[in-house]
Amino acid sequence: MSLPILYSYRRCPYAMRARMALKLAEIQVEIREVSLKNKPKHMLQVSPKGTVPVLVLPEGKVIDESLDIILFALQKHALGGSLDAAAGALIGKNDGSFKYALDAYKYPEKVQGRTQTQHRTEAEVFLQELETLLNHNIYLFNAAPGLADIAIFPFVRPFAAVDAAWWETSPYPKLCAWLKKLVESSLFISVMEKQPTYVE
Numbered sequence: 001m002s003l004p005i006l007y008s009y010r011r012c013p014y015a016m017r018a019r020m021a022l023k024l025a026e027i028q029v030e031i032r033e034v035s036l037k038n039k040p041k042h043m044l045q046v047s048p049k050g051t052v053p054v055l056v057l058p059e060g061k062v063i064d065e066s067l068d069i070i071l072f073a074l075q076k077h078a079l080g081g082s083l084d085a086a087a088g089a090l091i092g093k094n095d096g097s098f099k100y101a102l103d104a105y106k107y108p109e110k111v112q113g114r115t116q117t118q119h120r121t122e123a124e125v126f127l128q129e130l131e132t133l134l135n136h137n138i139y140l141f142n143a144a145p146g147l148a149d150i151a152i153f154p155f156v157r158p159f160a161a162v163d164a165a166w167w168e169t170s171p172y173p174k175l176c177a178w179l180k181k182l183v184e185s186s187l188f189i190s191v192m193e194k195q196p197t198y199v200e
């Protein structure tokens with residue numbers, strides 16, 4: 001039987017969280033590493049919006065939003081917790097205001113009228129919320145990594161990398177430790193293995 005196909009891009013945080021959820025749920029997939037500048041025709045045929053990740057199931061069903069791929073994986077495996085209201089709200093903030101602030105902090109020249117530090121300060125509202133949660137648990141909602149951790153940390157990782165010296169001395173020590181643990185986890189390391197670019 002043919003495997004589901006996952007169109008993916010190694011460095012995309014949305015694709016990272018989809019790959020991690022599928023791996024945790026032990027769902028085997030054929031990963032097709034795409035070039036974002038030259039996307040495979042089949043991928044664009046099944047999902048014309050042209051973003052990764054895209055999961056194509058053997059019966060033809062297409063799931064082209066990373067959170068929907070996580071939910072699909074969740075049906076097969078508990079992934080350390082359900083997508084309850086609290087996790088859903090936190091992921092919503094991550095994908096909304098935090099992602100916006102992350103992009104602006106990374107590329108401040110693209111946003112007029114604000115300094116890089118102002119963008120960072122905006123992002124810190126979310127960082128503070130994560131730090132507060134981590135005062136209660138080692139991971140966001142639990143003692144083990146769960147859905148929210150997987151969905152959010154691929155975005156905190158590039159945030160930390162913008163100014164590593166600031167990050168390491170920032171007032172978020174629990175968050176720094178959380179990020180380090182997740183980045184060093186065998187799960188993350190395994191989904192970051194390099195793949196040759198898929199040629200149709």
Ligand SMILES: N[C@@H](CCC(=O)N[C@@H](CS)C(=O)NCC(=O)O)C(=O)O
Binds near residue numbers: 012051052
């Ligand atoms: N809401 C989508 C966002 C996915 C997304 O924006 N992926 C980026 C890469 S990180 C992408 O494919 N961009 C299209 C492009 O760069 O052409 C999801 O969660 O799957």
